[in-house]
Amino acid sequence: MFMSCGGSEERVLPKIGVISSGRGENLRHILKAVQSGYLKARVVIVLANQPDAGALQIAREYGVASEFIDPAGSSRQEYDQILLERLGIANVDLVVLTGYMRLLSPAFISRYKNRILNIHPALLPSFKGVDAFSQALQYGVCWTGTTIHIVDEDMDSGPIVYQVPVPVRPDDTRETLKARIQRTEYRAYPRAIKMFLEGRPRLEGRRLLIDRPDTVL
């Protein structure tokens, strides 16, 4: 789908920028999927708002440019302008959030409209917001899951790219449920990114139609 004409293939691969607050395990699995050739893309920059974010270390392991951007003393708008500057220099096509615990400003979202993905540990629209694991346990659902969605102006509300249901066991604690959902995420996020990049996504209202992975060559 991304044909090169005599030049290096790298030049035409879509470029991904990752923003993270967390351990970076999703980033690791995205990088593995790139390395294996499953994900025909390049991760060109990793940004984090925590100096000790695991994502920064993982980026270094994989030789990806990474930077801690200190949020101290800047407004959300100012902070997001710094992020946009870094992503712009790296010429990013797609922004991927992995455990990024801040809301992006409208200016950021409009700059990458329909080109920002996030992952949420529940079957949206159920259990938006923080600690979706405890929310699911307290509600008493038999199934929760993971959702990869486009980021829009509201929290956990954009069009859905891909979802995977995950069962809740009777003896689940927050930790066992969280571990089961996270294991699903590690497969789901690379797959969703692949679908999004190769599956000709098109919106009908807020419903995202996309070619399924088993039909993507």
Added chain:
Amino acid sequence: MFMSCGGSEERVLPKIGVISSGRGENLRHILKAVQSGYLKARVVIVLANQPDAGALQIAREYGVASEFIDPAGSSRQEYDQILLERLGIANVDLVVLTGYMRLLSPAFISRYKNRILNIHPALLPSFKGVDAFSQALQYGVCWTGTTIHIVDEDMDSGPIVYQVPVPVRPDDTRETLKARIQRTEYRAYPRAIKMFLEGRPRLEGRRLLIDRPDTVL
């Protein structure tokens, strides 16, 4: 689990009363499950608020007492008192709603507290209320499903007994999605009733712990 000591087994089987507004296909599958011996219970009465409800015809086919209770001219409270009277005479242990399109009054719910089941065509808490099929399509989820839950004072809000996820296909219309969910309901409702009757349900907050069907003898 429901042992008889020399007497007829029928005497100790739990008695189910069904209230319906609709076609009654869920009732048909519940009756089939009783007939096959899968569901160790008796359906003793079927009540409907529509004179042409398919449920009344199906009840007659299976030799179950049935009655159309005309809602015209009575308040919800008065109407529910009539339902309670009929269920009381039939000595019902468990009330099962199949497509009953009215909210039950607090007096009704308190009389059968934690002994009223309903089925909703979505993975609650997503897509409460009417036309959950269109809600799911418009939101653009990849998975919806069916939920059997205990009825409490609020709409589609009680503790969950059993859920089954159902995929949404890219080419789904409301009708194809509805048909797929309904096929799931026909298996799920008898199974949920069996779990509820035999699985020693106990509440922890609003989380219902219940023995799973594969561990129910």
